[in-house]
Amino acid sequence: MMIVPSFWAEARAQYRRKGKQITVRRFGWSDASQDDAQRNAQGRVDEALARAVSGESLPRRERKVPYNGGDGLPIREEVVDRIGETVITRNAYGARCMNTPNVLFVDIDFNDGPGKRMVWGTALVLLAASAVMLVLMAAAGKSIGSLLAAAAVGVLLTLVLSATIAQLVHRLAVRARGGPEAIARKNILRFMATRPDWLVHLYRTPAGFRLLATHRLFDPLDAEVAACFEALATDPVYAAMCLNQHCFRARVSAKPWRIGIGDHIRPRPGTWPVSPERLPARRAWLERYDRAAAGFAACRFIESIGKGASDPAAQAVKQLHDELSRAHSTLPIA
Numbered sequence: 001m002m003i004v005p006s007f008w009a010e011a012r013a014q015y016r017r018k019g020k021q022i023t024v025r026r027f028g029w030s031d032a033s034q035d036d037a038q039r040n041a042q043g044r045v046d047e048a049l050a051r052a053v054s055g056e057s058l059p060r061r062e063r064k065v066p067y068n069g070g071d072g073l074p075i076r077e078e079v080v081d082r083i084g085e086t087v088i089t090r091n092a093y094g095a096r097c098m099n100t101p102n103v104l105f106v107d108i109d110f111n112d113g114p115g116k117r118m119v120w121g122t123a124l125v126l127l128a129a130s131a132v133m134l135v136l137m138a139a140a141g142k143s144i145g146s147l148l149a150a151a152a153v154g155v156l157l158t159l160v161l162s163a164t165i166a167q168l169v170h171r172l173a174v175r176a177r178g179g180p181e182a183i184a185r186k187n188i189l190r191f192m193a194t195r196p197d198w199l200v201h202l203y204r205t206p207a208g209f210r211l212l213a214t215h216r217l218f219d220p221l222d223a224e225v226a227a228c229f230e231a232l233a234t235d236p237v238y239a240a241m242c243l244n245q246h247c248f249r250a251r252v253s254a255k256p257w258r259i260g261i262g263d264h265i266r267p268r269p270g271t272w273p274v275s276p277e278r279l280p281a282r283r284a285w286l287e288r289y290d291r292a293a294a295g296f297a298a299c300r301f302i303e304s305i306g307k308g309a310s311d312p313a314a315q316a317v318k319q320l321h322d323e324l325s326r327a328h329s330t331l332p333i334a
Helices: 035-054 117-137 144-176 180-191 225-231 236-247 274-291 310-326
Strands: 007-017 020-030 079-082 086-090 095-102 103-107 199-205 208-213 248-251 300-306
Touching: 007 274, 086 310, 095 310, 103 248, 144 274, 180 208, 180 225, 180 300, 199 248, 208 310, 225 236, 236 248, 248 310
Parallel strands: none
Antiparallel strands: 007 020, 079 086, 086 095, 095 248, 103 208, 199 208, 199 300
16 A cells, blocks of 8 residues: 655654663654654554564664665655645655556666676676687697786686677667667567557656556556566666555656756755754755746657556546646656
């Protein structure tokens, strides 16, 4: 279940006995009130302390992070608006994001570099070439010193050149196939060809593509979602976030550094909440950001793919996404 709380708190509990001291801190959250968040924090810290006293190994303190979900915490961002089940938040660098529990978004970054497999394959080729050279030198009667020197040179060249050569080979292969955008698009069409009942909407982002499915609602834990992410080479950080946070997510306003704002959101870091005395600095930065972001779109609609019919709830989320991201405008994407 997706949870994006409006209120956060932290509680601390300590155990002392016979020279042994254990201190545990835990966060709490609530959509109802700050007091309710504090009660949630107290309940969680009491449970954690009891487990620690019993000898269980567990973190004594939770990290204050936006939405990595590694510790099972909800999304920790300022709630800007709630529209049905969709929650609009302000992320750690100031952009607005849509969070939805059941409408599938797929984030696809264009692959601009060789994978580890290609780098290792290139390294093996270079090592094999070095080995052949050593065999030929040995057959020619070269001394042990010459052979050792040649081996050292071969290893050094492998370390230095394997990544560079793999990068060159990758770029040539990508260019031969029409470029990264064409490759990603063909991959999407190939995926959709096996799913005639699907309906997805394709958007261009600054770094790649975004897909939004409207033919039905999805649980982020569905095996079909995992298969979709794998087949479309979804950004692994995004895929992990969907699993950990039980939601799908899409940025709907520009990244600040792409629209001429060189300084970070104030105060740093931008993890929510911030102390009351620091809110004016945050508001001033956000006002400047929002003015600049008004001249940009977060993505641009390209086309709809598939013959499925739209689910009304998913279609409503699409309409909201398109409006907030200005996907049908002619503004530059950022």
